[in-house]
Amino acid sequence: MTARILDGKAVGARLRAGLGERVAGLSFRPGLRVVRVGDDPASVVYVRSKDRAAKEAGFDSETILLPEDVPESELLATVRRLNADPAVDGILVQLPLPKHIDPQKVLEAVDPAKDVDGFHPVNAGRLAAGLPGLVPCTPKGVMHLLAEAGVKLSGARAVVLGRSAIVGRPMAALLLAADATVTMLHSRSRDIAEECRRAEVLVAAVGRAGIVRGDWIAPGAVVVDVGINRTAEGKLTGDVEFEAARERAGWITPVPGGVGPMTIACLLENTLEAALARRGRAELEPNGGVAEAHATPEQSYGHGPGLA
Ligand SMILES: Nc1nc(=O)c2c([nH]1)NC[C@@H]1CN(c3ccc(C(=O)N[C@@H](CCC(=O)O)C(=O)O)cc3)C=[N+]21
Numbered sequence: 001m002t003a004r005i006l007d008g009k010a011v012g013a014r015l016r017a018g019l020g021e022r023v024a025g026l027s028f029r030p031g032l033r034v035v036r037v038g039d040d041p042a043s044v045v046y047v048r049s050k051d052r053a054a055k056e057a058g059f060d061s062e063t064i065l066l067p068e069d070v071p072e073s074e075l076l077a078t079v080r081r082l083n084a085d086p087a088v089d090g091i092l093v094q095l096p097l098p099k100h101i102d103p104q105k106v107l108e109a110v111d112p113a114k115d116v117d118g119f120h121p122v123n124a125g126r127l128a129a130g131l132p133g134l135v136p137c138t139p140k141g142v143m144h145l146l147a148e149a150g151v152k153l154s155g156a157r158a159v160v161l162g163r164s165a166i167v168g169r170p171m172a173a174l175l176l177a178a179d180a181t182v183t184m185l186h187s188r189s190r191d192i193a194e195e196c197r198r199a200e201v202l203v204a205a206v207g208r209a210g211i212v213r214g215d216w217i218a219p220g221a222v223v224v225d226v227g228i229n230r231t232a233e234g235k236l237t238g239d240v241e242f243e244a245a246r247e248r249a250g251w252i253t254p255v256p257g258g259v260g261p262m263t264i265a266c267l268l269e270n271t272l273e274a275a276l277a278r279r280g281r282a283e284l285e286p287n288g289g290v291a292e293a294h295a296t297p298e299q300s301y302g303h304g305p306g307l308a
Contacts, residue, residue, distance in 0.1 A: 001219060003249035006145050012261035015144065019268050020057035029060040030275035032090045032116070032267075033082050037075060037101070038068030043094050050092070053264050059271060060087065072101045076109050083111040089278060090116035090271035095166075113278055116270040118288075119166060127173045127287070134270050135288035139171035141262025142203060142224050143178070143290040149251045151201060151222050153178040153291065159199035161185045161192075161212065161239070167205040167226055175201070178291035192216075204239035214244020223252040226259050 023030060032054050036047045047063055054061035064082075066075060075093070082091045091114045097103050107115075112122040118136035126133030146153065158180040162168035168184065175182045180201065185192050196202055196216040204212045205226035217223055217240075227239030238255030246252050253259055269288075276282035 001248065001250065003223070003246045003252040004149075006149055006222075006224070006251050006253045006258060008141070008145060008253060008258040008260065008262045009256075011145060011148050012141070012265035015262075015265040016053060016057050016268060019265070019272055022272060023058040026275075028275075029058060030090070030271050031060040031085075031088045032092070032271045033062055033064060033088050035064045035066065035075070035078060035082075035091070035093045037066045037070055037094070037097055040096065043096075047094050050264055050267060054268055054271070057268055059268060068098055069100075072105065075101060075106055079106060079109040083109075083114060088114060089275035090114055090267075092117050092267065114274055116267055116274055117166075118170065118270065124165065124170065127170055130177055130286055132284040132286050134274060134284065135174065135290070136166055136170045137263045137266035137270060138167050138205075138226060138259060139174050140266040140269070140288045140290055141259055142171060142226070143174050143287070144262055144266070145224060145253060145259070146201065146222065147290065149222060151251075153180045153201070156180045156200045157183070157198055158201040158203070159183045159185060159196055160203045160205065161196070162205035162207070162226075164205065171203055171205065171226075174287055174291055175203075177287045206239045208239060209237050210239070210241045212240040212245065214241045214248060217245045217248040219248050220250040221248070223249045224259065225253050225255050228255060228260060 034047050034050055036043055051061050051063050082088045091110050093106050107119045110120055112120045115123050115134050118134045123133040127135055158175045160168050160172045163184055163186040172182045172184050183195055185195055193216050197218055199218060199221055201222045203224045207227055209229035223240055223245055225238035225240040229237050231237055236256045273284060277284045
């Protein structure tokens, strides 16, 4: 079998076009502010893509540039100014930050209602608890791709490789909310290859080129590669041995052109959701509204025996 390609570039473009139509129908422009500190070359590229995508879809987007040696206090003051600015619906502080700045302190300074990255502990906690909130863009984008492939997640064996706060953990929470049976694998896990071979849905978010071997893929599995690694020759490559995995998988995301473009589309989706919620025009949904998690009786607190 040769896998079908889950084309994040195309799906992301469609999602952005739909958001553009919704924004065009509003009496205001949702405001996005991306803060970039210093000139990390990857950050320069990513932040430019975000700004361009936002403007194309009709958002009021501005990038705020601060010097590499900006004091932490000044970055925090910038975030507070954006929190207080009514024209601003979404705030994103691009990571990584210079070493003299504590990223956690900065992420926690962002108003959770404007936290379009979904990185504030309030939003992370709400996702973990199955409550409405802003959901991190990359795992949200993965859920869109799985929906696009028509994957039935309820009861499916899903494996998430990697337990980062920005991808692995929220990814597992979203899959669980969609009623998948979720296994998280990480640096201390045993029998990783065997665990992966049991996966009907495999999400790789480690950040090591080719760490997922082709023979770890179950026949017909849906393989989502979140890794973005740069080879010695400067080419982008994922965490999955793409060519070998493609021979076994049912669906697979390429790198580039897979999850990356979905991340940017979901940033715009979150900004629109935050803008509507802040104006009382819509409620935030559990799981970013991507996966329709249906609370089964045994999941409700205190209702008799059963697995939760
Ligand atoms: N506060 C914060 N939020 C983020 O969401 C965030 C961040 N910091 N820091 C860095 C990572 C990385 N990230 C990507 C977004 C788009 C692509 C993307 O569109 N990639 C293209 C290729 C881009 C290229 O050619 O370099 C693709 O995969 O096809 C990749 C990576 C967001 N991040």
